[in-house]
Amino acid sequence: SIQLFSDSQVLVSALRSGLxxxxxxxxxxxxxxxATLFCxxxxxxxxxxxxRQADSLARAALERLIAV
Structure with missing residues (x-):
């Protein structure tokens, strides 16, 4: 099973519930x-x-996208 982690409780709750x-x-x-591509x-x-580590990587990627 692939585990996806998020610090957004709203997002995780919505994904789990289907709402x-x-x-x-x-x-x-x-x-x-x-998600249909991965089971x-x-x-x-x-x-x-x-x-923190994932948040830092995501922010760095966004900064690079914005700079382009």
């Missing part, structure tokens, strides 16, 4: 579409303080 959250509907749709997947909430 839509209008504010992140586009993100949920993208994740759900991509099985589990979505796990991780507090931001325990997710």
């Amino acid at each position: 839509d959250v209008i504010e992140i509907a586009g993100v949920l749709l993208d994740i759900r579409n991509l 099985p997947l589990s979505f796990i909430f991780i507090p931001r303080l325990e997710n």
Whole structure:
């Protein structure tokens, strides 16, 4: 099983329950579409303080995209 971690409790809850959250509907749709390519997947909430390395990598990637 592939485990995907997120520090967004709203996102993880929506993915686990299958419910839509209008504010992140586009993100949920993208994740759900991509998730069909990988089986099985589990979505796990991780507090931001325990997710510093991933958060740092994501921010660096976004900064590079914005700079282009």
